[in-house]
Amino acid sequence: MVDVGSDSPPIVLPYPPTADEKYQYVHTNRIPLYIFGTFSFLSISAGMWLFSLSTPDFYWFIVFGFFVEFHMMIAYAVGYTGKDYDLDKHKEVVQTYATSPGDDPSVDVLLPCCGEPIEVLENTYKYVSKLTYTNYLVHVLDDGGSDAVKSLAAAYGFNYIRRPNRGYLKKAGNLRYAFTVTSGDFFVIFDADFCPRHDFVQEMIPHMRHETDTAIVQSPQFFRPCPDQTWIEQGGSATQELFYRIIQVNRNRWGAPICVGSNAIYRRSALEAVGGTAEIGHSEDVHTGFYAMGRGWRVRYVPLCLACGISPDTAKAYFSQQMRWCSGSTTLLTNPEFWTSKLTLIQKMCFLTGMLYYSAAAMSIFLNPLPGLLMLVFKPQHIIFYNFFFVLPAVLDNIIIFRLWSRQRFNFNCIHVFVIQQYAYLMAIKDKIFGTTAAWVPSGDNKAQASKEAGAPAVKSSKGKNNKYRNSRILCAIWVYGVTGAIIGLTTLRLVQGYHWWNFIPMLLLDSYNIFVTFHFIWFTR
Known part of the structure; x- marks a missing residue:
């Protein structure tokens, strides 16, 4: 645990999913x-x-x-x-379309942050640096404008990006700016607290090579409940299992899984026409996936737990997160573009069930x-x-x-x-x-506030x-x-x-x- 020196509870730092946890969501x-x-x-x-x-x-x-x-x-x-995920087929795809030196597409790993505790960021960077894929670059996208984060990125050999229009469109604006200054064939997004397994890219990129009309391959946002966490962290972490173990798998059967942003790999060419991820101030992840599907691209879901993060640890932070998720769904379904899109009836029904x-x-x-x-x-x-x-x-x-x-x-x-x-x-x-x-x-605004009290810039609440x-x-x-x-x-x-x-x-x-x-x-x- 890490004490952030404020009224916030100590942070229980995550580590990547174990070999057993990796397959925890495969069988529904x-x-x-x-x-x-x-x-x-x-x-x-x-x-x-x-x-x-x-x-x-x-x-x-x-x-x-x-x-x-x-x-x-x-x-x-x-x-x-719905249909259970075919793990044997996944392994066959990974083996058949595996990359090798000289035949490995370039991948940008994007790490957006905005005032999170430096201990959380360092924990994430430690595991990102252990990715075993051979052709990738890591970019820290710092909307908090922190010199401490800049130094930390340099210590790990990561590229540091501080956009000139910080704050515009929040996280979506941060990601869209990064899209203009990076050039990898694919890019991966990890939120500030998510710690990936070393084989994250190797498990995901073969699906991109297998189906060239796939824009996004999403993996679960996995959280590990433990007794040292607050009751909110424990409950919020465990409740995600139903969505990632059953609902996303069912939606994948119909080609309608939800893009949740972090822990996903994106095909750059699928987003070039629109300048990157969706241009919206909240829930850009859901809209990015929907718009890609509307343009004829596929979104796929792989229920392998390949990265572990931190669930909100206070009731206020959890309330904020849930409000944002609900707002994203209501914004999408009240958009006329949703109802006139090329999505099939069953795909629209999948999105409708969320609202x-x-x-x-x-x-x-x-x-x-x-x-x-x-x-x-x-x-x-x-x-x-x-x-x-x-x-x-x-x-x-x-x-x-x-x-x-x-x-x-x-x-x-x-x-x-x-x-x-x-x-x-x-x-x-x-x-x-x-x-x-x-x-x-x-x-994670409670954690950002803790950083502010410790002297680091933080997003305004x-x-x-x-x-x-x-x-x-x-x-x-x-x-x-x-x-x-x-x-x-x-x-x-x-x-x-x-x-x-x-x-x-x-x-x-x-x-x-x-x-x-x-x-x-x-x-x-x-």
Whole structure:
């Protein structure tokens, strides 16, 4: 661990994935997960429809129920028709299209940074310098303008680039400027904290040689949870497994994996016509992949864990990251170019599932407790203890099934950080609707701030986004404890009126569980 000398928690420096971790995401084991997930979905749906149709006063709930069901049906359709990654074929491609001295395309390794702790950068540079590919150049893209970073780059023999218009378009502007001053046949991007395996390029570049119409080959953003990390790091790291182990593999089946920026290799000729990565102030990675596909290029996904990074270690940093990811998806899907693009229907559905997920997760904040509250107010005679069994499969899915499936440390920390995700998505969608999206801030802003306190330049934090985080915690507290007060008060009233006490026990237990999972977001910042 590294103490950055501030109120930020100590940083647990990563190291490259081990030989075992490298193949951790290759086998999805998705069918048992999907079967139980489908059962959970059908159970919840049955309960939702019975509630909605119990009285005309609840018919309005059908609109929201249909939205959630539409999202789940598309997600499961893509999932069930997906296909596990063919590791044997990958090994065959790597062997057949391997490079050799004199037959090795030039590769630029781009390392963008902006105020991250020098210890994090040095850790990354140490492993980047151990890449065993023979024809590559490393370029440090420093938007923080730090002389300490410049000296560190020189110590490792890396090229140092400080663009003249620092700050313009944030990370996207940094990458686009680097595109104008580099010339490799391909380029690789590693975020400031990602430590690659020595064989990163050798595992990726054969796919570029195999399919010459491939613009981007993406690998997972792998994070290693450990006890020394904060609960946010542990939960945020483990929750990424579902996306990179199953969702990206399913999307790859249809030629629609998401480009996530770091840990990917890009074909320069595929981006020359547009001047490099997408020209947008946030989520340039998603847009870069989409625009490449729209121009007829392929985006491929290789589920080999080839680099390990650091997940945000404070709730505010994680909230910022999740807001940015949701904003990127909403920006893409509200762009007319998306709907008129040459992407196939199934590819558009793959992108649509992402936005629907963000929306459904945000809506569930309010939708989950409403049926119980409304039944207490209008239909207390219909509250029967065995109605709880409609919800039980979903609870077991979160607590037990995912833990059995996961090869990471999936535990209650993952459920705690999901609450942060929900409120971040809610705020991002609200911003999109009302046009109040804040300027982009790196998700590692807490670490950047620590560097600033230690004397290194750091990116300015966004006051607006900090307020959004604070306001979301306040909203969460008001909503959760308000619902709890209403449930307790109404339950007491119904008991006084002579209703059987045991019929209300499941509802009180579910509310207690909700208090438990939201407690960390409301009261803990790290």
